[in-house]
Amino acid sequence: MTAPRPIPALIARLAAAPRLQPVISGQVLRYDGLHLETTGFPAEPGALAHVAGAQGQSTLAEVVGYNDGRNKLVVTEPGTPVLAGARVHLLPGGQEVGVGAGLLGRVIDAQGAPLDARPAPLVTETWPLAGKPLNPLLRTPVNKPFDCGVRIVNAALTLGEGQRMGIIAGSGVGKSVLIEMMARNAEADVVVLALIGERAREVGHMAARLMQGEAAARCCMVAVPADRSPLLRLRGVRRALAIAEWFRHRGQRVLLIIDSLTRVGHAQREIGLAMGEQPTAKGYPPSVIALIPALLERAGPGLPGEGTITAICTVLADGDDTVADPVVDSARAILDGHLVLSRAQAQMGIYPAIDVTHSISRVMPDVTDRAQQAAALRLKHLVAAYQANRDLVMMGGYAPGQDKELDAAIQLWPDIRALISQDPGQPVGLEASRAALLQLCGPEPDLTEHP
Numbered sequence: 001m002t003a004p005r006p007i008p009a010l011i012a013r014l015a016a017a018p019r020l021q022p023v024i025s026g027q028v029l030r031y032d033g034l035h036l037e038t039t040g041f042p043a044e045p046g047a048l049a050h051v052a053g054a055q056g057q058s059t060l061a062e063v064v065g066y067n068d069g070r071n072k073l074v075v076t077e078p079g080t081p082v083l084a085g086a087r088v089h090l091l092p093g094g095q096e097v098g099v100g101a102g103l104l105g106r107v108i109d110a111q112g113a114p115l116d117a118r119p120a121p122l123v124t125e126t127w128p129l130a131g132k133p134l135n136p137l138l139r140t141p142v143n144k145p146f147d148c149g150v151r152i153v154n155a156a157l158t159l160g161e162g163q164r165m166g167i168i169a170g171s172g173v174g175k176s177v178l179i180e181m182m183a184r185n186a187e188a189d190v191v192v193l194a195l196i197g198e199r200a201r202e203v204g205h206m207a208a209r210l211m212q213g214e215a216a217a218r219c220c221m222v223a224v225p226a227d228r229s230p231l232l233r234l235r236g237v238r239r240a241l242a243i244a245e246w247f248r249h250r251g252q253r254v255l256l257i258i259d260s261l262t263r264v265g266h267a268q269r270e271i272g273l274a275m276g277e278q279p280t281a282k283g284y285p286p287s288v289i290a291l292i293p294a295l296l297e298r299a300g301p302g303l304p305g306e307g308t309i310t311a312i313c314t315v316l317a318d319g320d321d322t323v324a325d326p327v328v329d330s331a332r333a334i335l336d337g338h339l340v341l342s343r344a345q346a347q348m349g350i351y352p353a354i355d356v357t358h359s360i361s362r363v364m365p366d367v368t369d370r371a372q373q374a375a376a377l378r379l380k381h382l383v384a385a386y387q388a389n390r391d392l393v394m395m396g397g398y399a400p401g402q403d404k405e406l407d408a409a410i411q412l413w414p415d416i417r418a419l420i421s422q423d424p425g426q427p428v429g430l431e432a433s434r435a436a437l438l439q440l441c442g443p444e445p446d447l448t449e450h451p
Contacts, residue, residue, distance in 0.1 A: 024090040026071060034078045034229070035274040038088045040069040046130060049073060052083040060111075061088070062231055064271065072216070074231045074271055076111075095130065097122030097204045097239050099246040103220040104190070107207050110224045110236035116211070129235070132397045142300040142336075145367040146310050147430045149185025150178070152420045154433035156356050156376035157222030157339065160331025160363040161253060162301035162308035166331050169353075172394045175314045177424055178203060178341070179257050179354045182312060183214050185427035188255035189307070190247045191219040194240035196233050197263025200225040200441065226309055230267035237264050241298050244309050251409045252307040260318040265292065281326045289326065293334045304331040344387075350421050356382045372434055375441040382409040382416060383440065415440050 026038035028051070028417035036051070043049070047063045049074075061073035071156065073088070098112055100410040102122030107115045114120055132247040142160040159165060183191050193210070195203050203223045210219055215259050218245055224236035237258060244256045258264070268288045299311035313332050315338075332338055342355035357380050365373060392398050393410060400407055409416075419436055428436075 023144055026088045028082055028084055028086045028088060030068065030083050031084070034074060034270075036073050036075065036088075037272055038071045038080065040066065040071055041088075041090065042410065043071060043090050044095075046095045048091045050089045050091055051075060051080070051082055052086045052088075054083045054086075056104070057081060060091075062094070062235070072275060073424070074229075076229050076231050078229050091238060093126075095128060096126040097124050097129050097242045098125070099127045099243055099335055100124035103243060104218060105211065105216040105220075105301060107211060107221040107223055108239075110222070110228070110232040110239060112239065115223055116207070118435065123427040125246070127246045129238050129242055131241060131245055134303060136305050140304055140306075140308075141366075142301060142308075143366050144404040145430055146311075147187040148182045149187075149427035149429070150181055151351060151422050151433045151436065152352070152356065153339065153361075154428065154430050155372075155419070156379050157337070157354070157359055157361040158364045158368050158430075159310065159337075159361060159374070160367040161310055162299075163188055163336045163361070163363050164296050164311040164313070165294035165333075165361070166297050166313050166315050166335045166338040167341065168317055168328055168332070168338050170317050173341040173343050173346050174339050175316075176206070176343065178339075178354075179259055179279065180206065180209060181314060181352070181422075181427075182255070183210055183219065186310075187253075187429075188310070189218065189252040190244075190254045191215075192240050192244045192247070192254060192256045193219060193221045193224075194237050194256070194258045195221065195223045196237050196258065196260065197224065197226045197266065198259060198415035200227070214410070226263070230270040233264060233267035234271070241295065245298060248302045248309050250307065251305065254307060254309045255313045257311050258311065258313040260294065260314040260316050261295075261331055262314075262327050264295070273319065278397050284326050286296070289330050292327070292330045296331075296334050326448075336363055345420075347380050350417060351424075352420075352422065354420065356380050357387070368434075371442065374443070375437045378441040379416070379419075379437065381405060382412060384417075412440065 023114040024041050026041040028036055028038055037140045043063045045063055045065055049061050051059050053059055057080055059075045059077040061075045063071055064074050065072045100123040106121045109115055142162040146159040146161045146162045147423060148159055165175055167175050169176060203225055222236050222240040224233045244254045247254045265288045268291045269284055272285035272287040277287060279285055299309040300310045308316050316330050317325055317328050337360050340355045340358040346353035385406045389406055419440055
């Protein structure tokens with residue numbers, strides 16, 4: 001007769017035995033092609049669910065809220081035929097994403113599926129899609145310069161490791177060329193590029209340019225083109241942030257590029273309006289204004305012993321309006337500086353078309369010396385003087401000698417233009433950029449004769 005097993009051993013075996021997960025589900029009550037309501041079932045915002053569609057089709061949906069005993073979800077594939085009463089099953093793991101070094105050199109979509117015709121990337125760990133909150137008082141300071149490879153930025157608008165910078169411009173002024181220069185030439189261990197809501201042609205072009213050779217070995221691209229649902233666009237940017245956070249947690253210097261923050265705001269606007277939010281300034285509901293700081297605050301330096309996330313976010317200024325647009329204004333308020341691209345400079349053939357007079361890096365005083373700061377300030381004065389009086393000078397209405405600063409700006413303009421302009425394929429480091437700035441706008445020699 002077999003001796004009875006000790007009770008503690010039986011409890012241990014039962015705890016280790018696999019268990020059947022209960023099926024949590026509901027039924028569709030309302031559907032408008034994007035947003036659906038179901039009977040209530042236990043789920044928190046951010047969870048994923050499987051929606052049984054008609055004609056053998058199905059789709060995924062994300063729980064975005066609940067009210068009056070009903071759950072509210074947004075589908076990943078708008079327009080999927082869904083019948084009233086269709087079953088909606090909650091899926092496990094919807095709030096976690098797979099991360100790992102196997103993502104480097106890969107192009108994936110918002111759900112982590114490969115877009116580069118290769119097997120699924122090898123992921124070894126998971127990371128919360130919404131990130132992990134950090135105590136702001138424990139974060140390391142931004143006190144080291146970041147070499148982005150762009151001469152005028154390194155010289156007069158120096159970035160810091162862990163800074164969050166915006167690139168603000170209208171359409172067709174050179175944002176994509178500038179972020180490609182930074183992604184290729186920046187001194188970073190890892191580059192995470194999030195192409196959210198952009199043209200499919202641009203996604204293909206960027207992948208062909210960056211995901212080859214040495215550049216691909218340190219780059220991960222998350223691409224969600226403009227024809228994808230607003231839910232996928234939001235999950236895409238959150239996945240890119242989660243990947244960047246994981247690499248930062250491992251102590252690496254990460255360059256995160258989001259192109260574009262405006263398209264992310266548009267995705268949230270579509271979802272917010274579909275859920276009944278009231279539009280405010282320029283049709284943006286309040287959730288858009290709340291989303292931008294929630295995303296950008298996830299970037300920046302990590303805790304002691306961790307790395308940094310230097311974030312570069314493009315912001316599309318509709319109609320070249322860099323002041324009154326709500327997304328531009330909200331981004332500028334939370335970012336640590338911004339680069340404004342000038343259409344006038346682009347029309348003059350100056351690329352990158354960075355307007356140094358309207359751009360600022362708020363951490364430059366913490367990562368540069370006083371000589372470089374003074375030279376950068378003098379450069380801004382010279383550029384402002386030349387641009388304000390260019391038409392007058394071209395018409396012959398200005399006589400040399402009336403304004404000493406304008407005379408210097410006119411004389412130095414060819415050298416200033418050479419400093420601002422740069423071939424995309426020729427990176428310029430921090431030291432070379434600083435030397436060029438000091439040579440052009442450094443302190444003038446004191447010619448006063450002393451007895």
